[in-house]
Amino acid sequence: MSSTSMSPPRETVAGAFDVESLMRADLPPAAARWTGFPEFNLVGGHNDAASVPVDGLIEAATRVLQREGPTLSTYGLASGPLGYLPLREFIVRKLARDAGIRCTPDEVLITSGSLQGLDLVNDVFLAPGDTVVVEDMNYAGTLSRLKRRGANIVGVPLDSGGMRIDALDAALADLARRGIRPKFIYTIPTVQNPTATVMSTERRAQLLELSARYGVPIFEDECYADLTWDGVRPQALRGMPGGDRVVHIGSFSKTIAPALRIGYLVAGWPLMGRILALKTDGGTGALEQMVLAEYCATHFDSHVKALRATLRRKVEILMAAIRDSFGAAATFADPTGGIFLWMALPQPVDTTRLAQVALQAGVAINPGAEWMTDGDAGRSWLRVCFAHPDEPTMRNGLARLAEVCRREFDVPAAVGGVHAGGGSRTPLPPPSVGEGRDGGCVRNSP
Numbered sequence: 001m002s003s004t005s006m007s008p009p010r011e012t013v014a015g016a017f018d019v020e021s022l023m024r025a026d027l028p029p030a031a032a033r034w035t036g037f038p039e040f041n042l043v044g045g046h047n048d049a050a051s052v053p054v055d056g057l058i059e060a061a062t063r064v065l066q067r068e069g070p071t072l073s074t075y076g077l078a079s080g081p082l083g084y085l086p087l088r089e090f091i092v093r094k095l096a097r098d099a100g101i102r103c104t105p106d107e108v109l110i111t112s113g114s115l116q117g118l119d120l121v122n123d124v125f126l127a128p129g130d131t132v133v134v135e136d137m138n139y140a141g142t143l144s145r146l147k148r149r150g151a152n153i154v155g156v157p158l159d160s161g162g163m164r165i166d167a168l169d170a171a172l173a174d175l176a177r178r179g180i181r182p183k184f185i186y187t188i189p190t191v192q193n194p195t196a197t198v199m200s201t202e203r204r205a206q207l208l209e210l211s212a213r214y215g216v217p218i219f220e221d222e223c224y225a226d227l228t229w230d231g232v233r234p235q236a237l238r239g240m241p242g243g244d245r246v247v248h249i250g251s252f253s254k255t256i257a258p259a260l261r262i263g264y265l266v267a268g269w270p271l272m273g274r275i276l277a278l279k280t281d282g283g284t285g286a287l288e289q290m291v292l293a294e295y296c297a298t299h300f301d302s303h304v305k306a307l308r309a310t311l312r313r314k315v316e317i318l319m320a321a322i323r324d325s326f327g328a329a330a331t332f333a334d335p336t337g338g339i340f341l342w343m344a345l346p347q348p349v350d351t352t353r354l355a356q357v358a359l360q361a362g363v364a365i366n367p368g369a370e371w372m373t374d375g376d377a378g379r380s381w382l383r384v385c386f387a388h389p390d391e392p393t394m395r396n397g398l399a400r401l402a403e404v405c406r407r408e409f410d411v412p413a414a415v416g417g418v419h420a421g422g423g424s425r426t427p428l429p430p431p432s433v434g435e436g437r438d439g440g441c442v443r444n445s446p
């Protein structure tokens with residue numbers, strides 16, 4: 001072939017080619033260019049900057065690179081496609097001790113954040129029109145993924161003990177009557193996002209029982225389980241009797257740093273074989289895996305203990321800031337752990353509108369409509385991240401948010417409406433009588 005016949009069309013070179021018309025019709029809306037963080041950034045799952053163990057990570061990186069650097073010459077290091085073996089071995093030990101999960105390194109896949117785990121499980125199970133059952137207040141990253149796949153999303157209400165099992169039973173029975181077998185029940189049982197609720201061991205057993213009765217697997221998403229204030233977490237669903245029907249994902253984003261993009265997925269074979277066949281990225285970032293394995297082997301427990309204390313201090317600051325700025329107008333529960341506070345404002349407030357106006361004033365919040373299966377029901381809710389912002393950002397950001405909210409919705413009503421003692425009612429109903437939270441809990445690493 002001559003060099004002339006290989007030249008691209010002139011239009012391509014000039015950039016006048018219409019590329020948009022060649023794109024798939026079902027693409028999501030285009031992403032906006034990033035223009036930097038807002039002045040008061042109260043959104044997303046960012047963590048406390050001062051808590052990133054920079055010195056420990058530097059030491060770990062130096063040590064592991066000196067020892068094993070040449071293995072970077074192969075895809076997958078010398079560990080194969082599931083990920084760096086010492087990291088998988090650490091996860092196996094940690095899950096056995098903290099979550100009651102017995103698994104082997106061959107049942108652990110290292111992923112690019114647990115988001116890749118979510119995508120892989122969805123890839124295996126979901127075609128457009130398939131049904132999934134989820135908590136009705138939920139992680140927006142999960143809901144947007146399910147919507148994009150054209151899934152039929154069935155939301156189950158929560159109370160302050162997590163997903164309500166009576167409502168789940170009713171939903172599964174209704175679907176069965178209509179001949180629909182959901183592909184899975186997705187749950188965030190420990191420090192749920194956004195409600196920060198923790199499901200008791202008793203409820204977990206009931207959930208597993210329903211999974212068996214209706215023949216529906218469980219998809220357990222546990223990235224906040226190490227961050228309960230009291231260091232106590234119930235046994236993971238994957239570790240309980242019947243847990244072989246559970247796919248479990250976890251992450252180092254909330255305990256070490258989200259930018260590392262390291263998560264993991266636990267599943268038995270042959271399901272793992274199906275999942276692995278869909279992971280065609282040539283392996284999760286190797287250096288991050290090596291550094292984490294090296295660091296976590298000796299420092300994970302002490303680091304997470306200190307992080308929990310920091311996050312607890314920060315949520316106290318946030319709750320005080322909300323009370324000062326919104327008074328009785330804001331309703332929220334003191335979170336059991338994690339990095340978010342989920343709060344409700346009075347009905348006239350539309351938090352989607354509030355988020356837009358507040359952003360113009362430099363305050364970013366997550367509006368509730370994106371965090372509920374029924375967006376209308378989330379109209380007056382919002383989610384605030386307390387891990388990343390420092391104290392002045394929380395105090396001044398909440399004051400600015402209240403100012404904007406008052407201007408737009410007359411909430412909180414003039415100065416008299418803001419009074420101490422507000423903001424303490426729990427927005428979620430309590431569990432039914434006799435249900436506890438702590439039965440069968442595992443104490444988190446000291």
Ligand SMILES: Cc1ncc(COP(=O)(O)O)c(C=O)c1O
Nearest residue numbers: 045113114115139193251253263
């Ligand atoms: C419930 C839940 N699952 C998964 C993720 C994704 O986390 P990552 O991909 O950083 O591990 C998040 C992040 O906020 C989350 O809240």
